[in-house]
Amino acid sequence: MTADSPLDAPRRTLLLAAGTTAITALASACAGGQTGTEAVGRAPTGLAVTRTPSGPPLACVLTPKSSEGPYYTPDSQIRSEVIEDREGVPLRLDLRIVRPSHGCGPMVKVTVEIWQADASGTYSQNGATYLRGTQTTDQDGRVSFRTIVPGWYAHIAPHVHFKVRPDEHREVSSQLFLPEELLQAIYAREPYSHRKAPAHPNTRDDRFAANGPQMTLNPVKDGAGYRATFTAGIA
Numbered sequence: 001m002t003a004d005s006p007l008d009a010p011r012r013t014l015l016l017a018a019g020t021t022a023i024t025a026l027a028s029a030c031a032g033g034q035t036g037t038e039a040v041g042r043a044p045t046g047l048a049v050t051r052t053p054s055g056p057p058l059a060c061v062l063t064p065k066s067s068e069g070p071y072y073t074p075d076s077q078i079r080s081e082v083i084e085d086r087e088g089v090p091l092r093l094d095l096r097i098v099r100p101s102h103g104c105g106p107m108v109k110v111t112v113e114i115w116q117a118d119a120s121g122t123y124s125q126n127g128a129t130y131l132r133g134t135q136t137t138d139q140d141g142r143v144s145f146r147t148i149v150p151g152w153y154a155h156i157a158p159h160v161h162f163k164v165r166p167d168e169h170r171e172v173s174s175q176l177f178l179p180e181e182l183l184q185a186i187y188a189r190e191p192y193s194h195r196k197a198p199a200h201p202n203t204r205d206d207r208f209a210a211n212g213p214q215m216t217l218n219p220v221k222d223g224a225g226y227r228a229t230f231t232a233g234i235a
Contacts, residue, residue, distance in 0.1 A: 066161075066173060066174045066175045066207065066211070067173070068161060068163060068173040069161060071115065071117075071123035071125065072115060072161065072163070072173075073115070073124075073125075073132065076113055076115065076129065076132040076133055076134045077129060077132070077133055077134065078133070078134050078135065078136075079133045079134070079135075080133065080135060080143075080144055080145055080146055081133075081145075081146045082114065082130065082131050082132060082133035082145055082146065082147050083130065083131070083146060083147060083148055084129065084130040084131075085130065086118045086119065086130050086131060086148055087118075087119060087148075087190075087191045088118065088119040088148030088149055088151070088191060088192070089148060089149040089186050089189070089192075089224075089225050089226065090146065090147075090148060090222070090223070090224055090225025090226070091146075091147050091148055091149050091219065091225055091226050091227070091228065092144065092145070092146050092147075092222055092225070092226070092227040092228070093114065093144070093145045093146075093147060093160065093176075093217075093227075093228055093229075093230070094142065094143075094144045094227070094228070094229040094230070095112055095142065095143050095144070095145075095162065095229075095230055095231075095232065096137075096140070096141050096142045096229070096230070096231040096232070097110050097112060097137050097141045097142075097143075097164055097231075097232050097233075097234065098141055098231060098232070098233045098234075099166075099233065099234055100233045100234075100235060101235075104233060105141075106137065106139065106140050106141025106142075107137055107141050107166065107234065108137055108138070108139055108141060109136055109137060110136065110137045110141070110164060110165065110166055111134060111135075111136055111164070111165040112134070112135050112136070112137060112143045112162060112163070112164050112165075113132070113133070113134045113162065113163045114131075114132070114133060114145050114147065114160055114161060114162045114163075115131060115132040115133075115160075115161050116131050116147065116150040116159065116160045116161060117131070117150045117151050117152075117153055117158070118130065118131055118148070118150070118151060119148065119149075119150075119151040119191045119192050119194075120151055120191075120194070120195070121150075121151040121152050121153030121154075121195075122151075122153070131147060131148070131150075133145055147160065148225075149178065149183070149186050149192075149225075149226070150178075151187075151192055151195075152183075152187075152197065152198060152201050155204055155205060156205055156207075157177055157201060157202040157203075157204070157205035157207065157208035157212070158177070158178060158183060158201055158202070159175040159176060159177050160175060160176045161173065161174075161175050162174060162175070162176065162232075164232060164234060166234050172234060174215065174232070175215065176215055176216070176217050176228075176230060177202060177208055177212055177215055177216045177217065178216065178217055178219065178228075179216060179217075179218070179219070180200060180201060180202040180203065182219060182226075183197075183201045183202065184197070184201070187201070217229075217230060
């Protein structure tokens with residue numbers, strides 16, 4: 001199976017903020033202020049790059065986009081539930097899209113797509129549509145997808161791709177990771193355990209080493225599965 005395209009592909013940039021406190025930190029950064037966090041750098045736009053006192057994840061960081069990879073297909077179905085017949089641990093993914101240049105306010109009626117591999121590390125192709133979907137943000141800039149925890153393939157850290165189209169002329173793509181300890185626990189369960197999982201599914205991937213701290217979700221238990229939130233601010 002072909003791996004995703006390398007990180008040194010042509011880049012665009014987007015402002016990404018993760019975690020439940022991300023909006024506060026992001027708004028402060030947009031205003032040029034601090035929120036009691038430690039400044040660890042400065043983005044080319046002058047936005048502060050801040051880290052919470054407890055360390056990662058980064059609350060506000062300007063980062064290059066990731067390649068959409070070879071398995072992206074356009075015109076995915078408009079839907080929130082993307083699982084279809086795939087087995088796996090449920091994952092509810094709540095995304096919020098904001099615009100830093102407008103006071104970090106919500107981006108309304110913006111198209112957001114996700115796509116990912118199933119528990120066996122396989123993407124839907126050749127007319128299959130599982131684990132792909134498109135939503136349009138609501139008045140608060142939010143979309144929600146019901147999917148599963150992705151499986152691993154090749155040497156790539158397990159991930160969920162997402163693409164945001166701020167308007168008909170622009171698009172940005174990136175990918176979200178999951179904590180390695182959580183993956184190790186999940187991969188010991190069916191249906192993931194049908195294959196021998198890598199001992200370290202994330203850290204064998206150079207792209208995770210480069211972008212993992214700011215791109216890793218922080219899932220919480222949600223019934224039989226997990227729920228995670230992420231805020232993406234388009235620069």
